[in-house]
Amino acid sequence: MSLTKVNEDLVREREKCTFDVKELTHYFDGGEEITLNRRKVEEIILSYKELKDEVPEDYLSHKERYENAIRKAILVKDIRKRHNLDTPLMPEKYEVTYVNTILKGIIKDISPVYLHDTMFLVTIWGQMSPEQQAEWMPKAKDLKAIGTYAQTELGHGTFLRGLETTATYDPETEEFVLNTPTLTAYKWWPGGLGHTVNHCIVVAQLYTQGKYRGLQTFIVQIRDLETHMPLPGIHVGEIGPKFNFQTANNGFLGFKNFRIPRKNMLMRNAQVLKDGTYVKSKNDKLTYGTLVIGRVNIINDVAINLSAAAVIAVRYSAVRHQSQLKPNQPEPQILDYVTQQHKIFISIATGHAFRIVGRWLWNTMMQVLQNISEGKMEQLPELHAISCCMKAVCSQDSASSIEQCRLACGGHGFMKSSNLPLLYGLTTASITYEGENTVLMLQTARFLLKTWMQILEGDTALTPTVLYLLNFAKPTDYRWENTPQGLIKGFQAVAAGKIKTAYDSVVKYVNAGNSQQDAWNLASVQLVAASEAHCRAVLCEIFSNEIQRASSTLSPNLSKVLQQLVELYLVYWALEKRGDILLYSTISKDDIAALNKRYEELLALIRPNAVGLVDGFDLRDEVLNSTLGAHDGRVYERLFEEALKSPLNAEPVNSSFHKYTKPFMETAKL
Amino acid sequence: MSLTKVNEDLVREREKCTFDVKELTHYFDGGEEITLNRRKVEEIILSYKELKDEVPEDYLSHKERYENAIRKAILVKDIRKRHNLDTPLMPEKYEVTYVNTILKGIIKDISPVYLHDTMFLVTIWGQMSPEQQAEWMPKAKDLKAIGTYAQTELGHGTFLRGLETTATYDPETEEFVLNTPTLTAYKWWPGGLGHTVNHCIVVAQLYTQGKYRGLQTFIVQIRDLETHMPLPGIHVGEIGPKFNFQTANNGFLGFKNFRIPRKNMLMRNAQVLKDGTYVKSKNDKLTYGTLVIGRVNIINDVAINLSAAAVIAVRYSAVRHQSQLKPNQPEPQILDYVTQQHKIFISIATGHAFRIVGRWLWNTMMQVLQNISEGKMEQLPELHAISCCMKAVCSQDSASSIEQCRLACGGHGFMKSSNLPLLYGLTTASITYEGENTVLMLQTARFLLKTWMQILEGDTALTPTVLYLLNFAKPTDYRWENTPQGLIKGFQAVAAGKIKTAYDSVVKYVNAGNSQQDAWNLASVQLVAASEAHCRAVLCEIFSNEIQRASSTLSPNLSKVLQQLVELYLVYWALEKRGDILLYSTISKDDIAALNKRYEELLALIRPNAVGLVDGFDLRDEVLNSTLGAHDGRVYERLFEEALKSPLNAEPVNSSFHKYTKPFMETAKL
Structure with missing residues (x-):
């Protein structure tokens, strides 16, 4: 069998695709130019053979994996420098963050300098004064x-005010003294902190002139630049193995009377003068901007992870044959089983949805950040609210959809070499970091309840993402319709209904004698549900609108398929949330039966284009890293080739037999 | 801080528990005697210090982990032999499979001899003739x-008829010749196959006298007993890293004209005579028995895994403080947040439910197997149907509930040292093995549709688990009631409604001109949903009945708490499935609002007993293996102690700095 031959099932699938896959790729990337640039960068970086591992990562010890990850991460930095492949930190237009995607493919996990490339640089960009930036940005880039x-x-x-690390200003030496007063005050989790970084942005409680001044941010050198030894007063190390992130080198950090110069406080907003006078920030909401960037980045990240899982599951399902649909016929592709389509087609639709909504949110954010820099703050609460719930819903849905793809690949999906376990691990982590999802949902709920009060008070000047609530605040003549637009209205009706229910619940608990805070806690399960419903309504509307808007520039064939994807997404979620829709809209049981039928039709409509749709994501084999998902579909050959790489397979008999097993067998003979 | 001091929050929680934790443990184990015996066995095995790892498993290379797992697995065998701790292969009464649970705690993953101890022995027991058993059982035990x-x-x-391995009888030498004709015919997955076992039960397509005779089972020696070298004609090795199961040593196996004696075919049922004459099995359903055992064992397995996750999440939530509920008050235990209770209390209830239903199913199975051995087969289809959907629902629910517990522990739940990632990995695997869940659900659906046809034909002689369907086959005066019994009726109404819908859907597709098989496939999403609904109805009823039945022998305090757990379980699922209940019962929107309120009340009722309820599972620290879940609640100390064990932390500067990072930093200076 030739190594380059493409699996015949995949060849057939590609032949029957009804649209131009290239066109989809350009649309997904955001334009042909971006696609070409991305491919060029991929080509250059991946041409370096030293980036390939001889022994797959998963056979190495924890320490070896870290060392190999550093090797590759530094090599990629070197290649990017040599070829001038710098990408802007904050691109004005939302582009594929392709270097990060390639890097994830190369490291096969999180790079130990990932937080350097993201949060460290973004914090310098967002929170340092111009003079500080001039000093630190070049150092950080080099x-x-x-x-x-x-x-x-x-x-x-979550609770920043609870942080215990202290920074006490000493005007005599013009230094801050950093301390870790307790075990629980140790910094814990920062990526690269263990053994990789020599600097650290540290968030600490500031004290000057004997007074508490709230949280401030400092840049702190923690290791010698030449020897890399931890400086005196610094206790640093890594926190140990995790679900994934094995090479992220997450670390702990403790300070003992550790001194840093005054100028190391990040002074874009608040300042400490030489004598210790504290100058408050003019606007303490200014740092919200960087938090929003982090959340919006996650949406793109998980969209790519989910797309990768969809590619793997769909291609594998086209190659794998199993059971019999009809007597005396060959085993069909498992892609022909409707239960399989039900498990994986939603991941194709969701991959598109999150990418498109992520792009919309990025563009919205950039515009709001621009306004903020001009002192206009009014859009910030809405941006904060929508980015919180979007991060939560997109990370949660992506994780469960990836896991569904993994399970749809049966036993082979459980193999690390499928790459599905890693994709799940990386994605589920984002449920927790950059704001735990439940906490974020409750942030959005706060905004939604305020909005609801506003409506009750007759104020109709609402911000764009909640404008729809006005349609449902009073009894309306709204009637259910089984059309895409009707479904979107249905999701809005559910969101409005759940916001009202949550609001009423808080009021009821307050009226029953609970404090405002206790009432909030008692109703919190419903508050989270309200946020989720709101987010889904916005997601569905934007996904649908954006595809509608693009359809004038796309060829009719592609446009048709993308609209099928939108409808699949809407119908899938309408059926998933049928309980809420029954409670809060005028849908009938017959409508639901019709939706069920339509769902089965949509699965059949998408079936012939399934492989084309995932090919359109244009994720290279080196990014997918999957025995099941490679473009050529050589599933079984790759599985076997990977197995043969196991160091255990290098010896016919493992030493443990003679050391442990045989002696036991021999005692049994006695 | 003393090493033995128990966290004060946990002390307080235990003080306020309203029932006797010991009594719960005895109930959970199935009797005081079993508890005492289990504890004795645990005490003996765990007293061996050599079973403790100096370096935690997760730091080792793949090969080192395997070798260490063999060391520990053999040592445990040795200890069991020395202390005569043999457990019966098929206990008549359902007992805690405690040796397996301890072993999982010791190996911290799956033992390489796990399949030896289970499927290998069970197959010898179930499929060998008495003479074969006399030869093989002692060898296997020693x-x-x-x-x-x-x-x-x-x-x-899944599709056994598709297996490709062949066994061709050669009457001249009275041998079977085994062959692996293609790459896809390689045996793949068996635990221990890689480097551990020297024998193998092999399922292959039998040919004798030039005719195909269907699947048969053989016992095959694959390695030399002295040298452990693979025998000529055998190609064996391990399949590589997985999501978990790193030490299970799952392997591949290929045969090239490999000969085994005639007597190595398992001949309890079918036989091949010297001249190659094939004697058919009298009943080809006889081997179903062993499959059912495997599925029922999984229910117990996942119930224990889920219980462990509940212990970890509840204890951690009692120790962890976060945020503020009220201004100027200390940070509350996160167990006081209703969203947290919502995430984890269901895992306590589900742990109990699955354990109790698993016990009921074990006892049912033992009685059916007894009847089968007396030639009475009529109960087999129902046992098959109920064990299929129970395995599917219990493994699926346990996996998602464990994952919810992990996420409820935030970042620390992502640490391997929490043990939650391992518990999830082990549990989610059982969704796929011993019959993939969707395939199993469709098996049950076949039984349910047959039953529905029986009802339509007026036949009311139904088997026990589907008897409830008679109440819903015709229009009834059934009215919704918001009581535990009413909820159970509601789940039954949903199941009946979904079975009817799925049945009608198949009929509709057939009437539209599809073949029976295509119609089945087209309706399969609804068929799976019908099976799930049926399973939930049975689960809820049995859990509730068994707790009710036990209440006469339990103290009133414990009985009350267990009934709260049952109600929590019922209300939780009623709310989760509110869409179906709205569609298929007479529930009103007000009923649902009342259920929401009751749910919030139940969370508050269970809150003071949460720690007591998980203490009652009586899972030792050595079984939990969790920094977050230990009995003394020293969460932060343990997290830090574990981190310090990292080999990376043994050196202040990792060699990769000088090898890779510093040279790059220096080129930057140029």
């Missing part, structure tokens, strides 16, 4: 200062 | 024959 972002502590995550 | 069960192939899982 990796002279390798940094991370240290906020979370062993005992403190 | 580990002279270390074995596994090889059925699945690289290209073939």
Whole structure:
């Protein structure tokens, strides 16, 4: 069998695709130019043979994996420098973050300098004064200062006011003295902190002139630049193995009377003067901007992970044959089983949805950040609210959809070499980091309840993402319709209904004698549900609108298929949420039966284009890293080739037989 | 801080528990005697210090982990032998499979001899003739024959008729000749096959006298008993890393004209005579028995895994403090957040439910197997149907509930040292093995549709688990009631409604001109949904009945708490499935609002007993293996102690700095 031959089932699938796959790729990337640029960068970086592993990562020890990851991460930096492949930190237009995607493919996990490339640089960009930026940005770009972002502590995550690390200003030496007063005050989690970085952005409680001044951010050198030895007063190390992120080198950090110069406080907003006078920030909401960037990036990240899982599951399902549909016929492709289509087609639709909504949110954010920099803050609460729930819903849905793809690949999906376990691990992590999802949902709920009160008070000047609520605030003549637009209205009706229910529930608990805070807690399950419903309504509307808007520039064939994807997405979620729709809209049981039928039709409509749709994501084999998902469909050959790489397979008999098993067998003979 | 001091929050929680935790443990185990015996066995085995790892498994290379797992697995065998701790292969009463649970705690993953201890022994017990058993059982018990069960192939899982391995009888030498004709015919997955076993049960397509005779089972020696070298004609090795199961040593196996004696065919049912004459089995359903055992064992397995996750999440939530409920008050235990209770209390209830239903199913199965051995087969179809959907629902629910527990522990739940990632990995695997869940659900659906036809034909002689369908086959005066019994009726109404819908859908597709098989496929999403609904109705009823039945022998305090758990379970699922209940019962919107309120009340009722309820599972620290879940609640100390064990932390500067990072930093200076 030739190594380059493409599996015949995949050849047939590609022949019957009804649209131009290239066109889809350009649309998905955001334009042909971006596609070409992405491919060029991929081509250059991946041409370096040293980036390939001889022994797959999963056979190595924890320490070896870290060392190999550093080797590859530095090599990629070197290649990018040599070929001038710098990407802008904050591109004005939302582009594929392709270097990160390639890097994930190369490291086969998180790079130990990932937080350097993201949070460290973004914090310098967003929170340093111009003079500080001039000093630190070049150092950071040249990796002279390798940094991370240290906020979370062993005992403190979400609740920033609870952080225990202190920075006390000493005017005599014009220094801050950093301390870790307890075990729970240790910084815990920052990526690269263990053994990789020599600098650290540290969030600490500031004290000057004997007074508490709230949280401030500092840049702290923690290791010698020449020897890399931890400086005196620094206790640093890694926190150990995780579900994934094995090479992220997440670390802990403790300070003992550790001194840094005054100028190392990040002074774009608040300042400490030489004598210790504290100058408050003019607007303490200014740092919200960087948090929003982090959340919006996650949406793109998980969309790519989910797309990769969809590619793997669909191609494998086209290659795998199983059971019999009809007597005396050959085993069909498992892609022909409707239960299989039900499991994996939604991941194709969701991959598109999140990518498109992520792009919309990025563009919205850039415009709001521009306004903020001009002092106009009014859009910030809405941006904060929508980015919170979007991050939560997109990370949660992506994780469960990836896991569904993995399970749809049966036993082979359980193999690390399928890459599905890694994709799941990376994605589920984002449920927790950059704001735990439940906490974020409750942030959005706060905004939604405020909006609802506004409506009750007769104020109709609502911000764009909640404008739809006005249609449902009073009894309307709204009637259910089984059309895409009707479904979107249905999701809005559900969101409005759930916001009202949650609001009423808080009021009821307050009226029953609970404090505002206790009432909020008692109703919190419903508050989270309201946020989720709101987010889904917005997601569905934007996905649908954006595809509609693009259809004038796309060829009719592609446009038709994308509209099928939108409808699949809407119908899938209408059926999933049928309980809520029954409760909060005028849908009938017959409508639901009709939706069920339509869903089965849509699966059949998408079936012939399934492989084309995932080919359109244009994810290279080196990014997919999957025995099941490669473009040529050589599933079984690759599985076998990977197995043969196991160091255990290098010896016919493992030493443990003679050492442990045989002696036991021999005692049995006695 | 003293090493033995128990966290004060946990002390307080235990003080306020309203029932006797010991009594719960005895109930959970199935009797005080079993508890005492289990504890004795645990005490003996765990007293061996050599079973503790100096370096945690997760830091080791793949090969080192395997070798360490063999060391520990053999040592445990040795200890059991020395202390005569043999457990019956098929206990008549359903007992805690505690040795397996301890072993999982010791190996911290699956033992390489797990399949020897289970499927290999069970197949000898169930499928060998008495003479064969007399030869093989002692060898297997003494580990002279270390074995596994090889059925699945690289290209073939569910569909047994698709297996490609052949066994051709040669009457001249009175041998079978085994062959692996293609790459996809390689045996793939059997645990221990890689480097551990020297024997193998092999399922292959039998040919004698030039005729195809269907699948048969053989016992095959694959390695030399002295040298452990693979025998000529055998190609064997391991399949590589997986999501978990790193130490299970899953392997591949290929045959090239490999000859085994005639007597190595398992001949309890079918036989091949010296001249090659094939004597058919009297009843080809006889081997179903062993499959049912495997599925019922999984229910117990996942119930224990889920219970462990519940212990970890509840104890951690009692120790962890976060945020503020009220201004100027200390950070509350996260167990006080209703969203947290919502995430984890269901896992306590489900742990109990699955354990109790698993026990009921075991006892039912033992009685049916007894009847089968007396030639009475009529109960087999129902046992098959109920064990299929129970395995599917219990494995699926346990996996998602464990994952919810992990996520409820935030970042620390992502640490391997929490043990939640391992518990999830082990549990989600059982969704796929011993019959993939969707395939199993469709098996049950076949039984349910047959039953529905029976009802339509006026036949009311139904088997016990489907008897409830009679109440819903015709229009009834059934009215919704918001009581536990009313909810159970509601789940039954949903199941009946979904079975009817699925049935009608198949009929509709047939009437539209589709073949029976195509119609089945087209309706399969609804068929799976019908099976799930049926399973939930049975689960809920049995859980509720069994707790009711036990209440006469339990103290009133414990009985009350267990009834709260049952109600929580029922209300949780009623709310989760509110869409179906709205569609198929007479529930009103007000009923649903009342259920929401009741749910919030139940969370509050269970809150004070949460720690007591998980203490009652009586899972030792050595079984939990969790920094977050230990009995003393020293969460932060343990997390830090574990981190310090990292080999990376043994050196202040990792060699990769000088090798890779520093040279890059220096080129930047140029």
